[in-house]
Amino acid sequence: MKTLVGILLFLCVSGMEIGLHRQSFASGPLLKSIRFDKSTDAEKVLFELNGFYPPEVFGLTGNQPRVVCDFKKVNPERSLTKVLETNGAFILRIRVGIYPPPDSKIRVVLDLDPHKNYDIEQIFFQKDTTFTLIIRPENAKKSLMERP
Numbered sequence: 254m255k256t257l258v259g260i261l262l263f264l265c266v267s268g269m270e271i272g273l274h275r276q277s278f279a280s281g282p283l284l285k286s287i288r289f290d291k292s293t294d295a296e297k298v299l300f301e302l303n304g305f306y307p308p309e310v311f312g313l314t315g316n317q318p319r320v321v322c323d324f325k326k327v328n329p330e331r332s333l334t335k336v337l338e339t340n341g342a343f344i345l346r347i348r349v350g351i352y353p354p355p356d357s358k359i360r361v362v363l364d365l366d367p368h369k370n371y372d373i374e375q376i377f378f379q380k381d382t383t384f385t386l387i388i389r390p391e392n393a394k395k396s397l398m399e400r401p
Contacts, residue, residue, distance in 0.1 A: 282306045282327040284359050287347060289339045296341045298363060300384040302327070307377050307384055308361070320363040320373060320386065329359050343369060343388045363388075 283303040290297040300308070300322070308322040329351055337347040343366055350360040363386070365371065370391035377384045 282324075283330060284324055284327050284333060285330045287333065287337065287349070287361065289337060289341065289344065289347065291339070291341050295387050295389045296339070296343050297388075298344065298347060298361075298386045300324075300361070300386075302382045302384065304382055305377065305379055307375075310375060310386070312373070316367055318365040318367055318371075320365065320388075322361040322363075322384075322386070324359040324361070326357055327359055328357075342366065343371060343390075 284306075285301040285303060288299045288301070290299065302324075306324060306327050308324045310320065310322050313319045313321060329349070333349060335349045339346055345364045345366060348362045348364065350362070352358045352360065365388070372389045372391050374387040374389075375384070376387070
């Protein structure tokens with residue numbers, strides 16, 4: 254009987270430690286999801302986070318143009334998809350790479366159609382903790398503003 258009580262006590266304590274570890278992991282910076290939204294005039298990539306953790310964003314030009322978002326010191330949600338085939342008009346696919354410490358980060362790469370020119374807009378909606386990239390054809394935003 255003492256052995257059974259000891260085992261149950263050990264399991265309870267171990268479970269509490271595991272639960273606390275998960276809680277502290279989840280309370281840190283977290284990239285919860287990545288969604289792709291396509292409309293007739295633009296394509297959006299929405300990054301849902303659990304706080305204000307905007308990425309460092311830069312572009313790579315050439316035969317395979319890409320937009321890169323580095324979320325530094327942010328953890329991925331376990332269910333985060335590693336490759337999303339969008340088949341969009343501008344964004345062909347979204348790839349996710351996870352880099353371990355000491356320089357931990359999540360790198361999200363948007364592979365773009367090399368035959369088009371783009372305007373890229375970045376918005377962080379703090380209320381929803383969502384970072385959004387909007388990709389439009391070049392000069393589309395200006396022509397929308399010029400309409401009477």
